[in-house]
Amino acid sequence: MPPDPVAFFEAQRPRLLRLAYRMLGSHAEAEDVVQDAFLRWHGAAGVENPPAWLTRTVSRLCLDQMKSARMRRETYPGTWLPEPLIEPEDDTLRPDNLTLSLMMALERLSPLERAAFLLHDVFGQPLDEVATTIERSPSATRQLASRARAHVQIDRPRYDVPRDKGEELARAFFEACRSGDPAVLGAMLAEGASLHADGGGKIHSYPNVITGADNLLRLFTSLARKFGDGMEFLEATIIDGLPGYVSRVGGVLQTTALEISEGRITAIYITRNPDKLTGITRH
Incomplete structure (x- = not known):
């Protein structure tokens, strides 16, 4: 555990919020999930790899949220779009390089496919860590990420506008x-x-x-x-x-x-x- 757990968590908060937003498509829900993770972090002891522990905790909380979110979106009046994320002026602060159109493509994935793709392909988590997070075998996780990648590649824009x-x-x-x-x-x-x-x-x-x-x-x-x-x-x-x-x-x-x-x-x-x-x- 870091010497100052609160300061460590606050340094991790922007990354965790971005992960939760990409998983859920909602700023408000992402903030709730990260705050829940903070409370669990505050009561944790003997954490050997704090960044991995926080990523795993936030991801699992998001997976729980995604089940109910899917039901809500099925009854959502009209077209559903993710909450708009206004990007910073500095493009280097966009480490995940996702776009709104790709967020829409992610909506067509199952919660586990979305989690596997985001954690492995977007946020760079090793496959074995992703498998532990989503509680699946490494081979099953690899298949989930591969299926998600195939779906997303169909919709991935092949252009970049300065x-x-x-x-x-x-x-x-x-x-x-x-x-x-x-x-x-x-x-x-x-x-x-x-x-x-x-x-x-x-x-x-x-x-x-x-x-x-x-x-x-x-x-x-x-x-x-x-x-x-x-x-x-x-x-x-x-x-x-x-x-x-x-x-x-x-x-x-x-x-x-x-x-x-x-x-x-x-x-x-x-x-x-x-x-x-x-x-x-x-x-």
């Missing part, structure tokens, strides 16, 4: 949405572009995924006529690894993240559920 270029695209897209210019919007959208909007049943949103550039053009031109003067750009940022921005539309705070490939927008992720935007308080 921060400055991403901010430029985000601002340009916002202005195009506000003006409702079909020519500009049409040039920015990929043919099979999709829109995913999460209002949580509390704020008007679109319950189903909208797919196709023509459908999105009709939607955005309609929104421009209704809200054009009421669209306020607040900040360009990186949201879960994707270029995006924070804005208000008709007085409602929302985040918009853009998945971009070959210079065109392939997916738009809009979060309007106020419960998922409590961390964005400066606006």
Whole structure:
């Protein structure tokens, strides 16, 4: 046990929070899990490998949470999106390199597949430690990670947008949405572009995924006529690894993240559920 257990835990907290968030897709649930781990840590004795012990504890707590979370999402009103994670200015502080679109891909994995993939492939835990954490044999754990990897690779974007270029695209897209210019919007959208909007049943949103550039053009031109003067750009940022921005539309705070490939927008992720935007308080 470290000489100052509390100070040691606080130094580990950012890593543990990120792990819990990637497992659960919820900041609030991640904070609850990490706080629970802190209480268990406070009462622990004779811990030989503190970082591994904390990772194992948080992972197991998350696995317990994921079972009930799956049931809640099955009855969630409309499209469910992970809570938006506003990234730091320094890209080197994004050690796991996951994006919102990959988080959505992880949602299709079983809890054990997700845990095995995150712990081994993303957070670099040795396979035998992952096996101990999820209480499976090393061979079974290897199979879980392999299946998860195959699913995720299908959805892994093969592009990387520099921060400055991403901010430029985000601002340009916002202005195009506000003006409702079909020519500009049409040039920015990929043919099979999709829109995913999460209002949580509390704020008007679109319950189903909208797919196709023509459908999105009709939607955005309609929104421009209704809200054009009421669209306020607040900040360009990186949201879960994707270029995006924070804005208000008709007085409602929302985040918009853009998945971009070959210079065109392939997916738009809009979060309007106020419960998922409590961390964005400066606006």
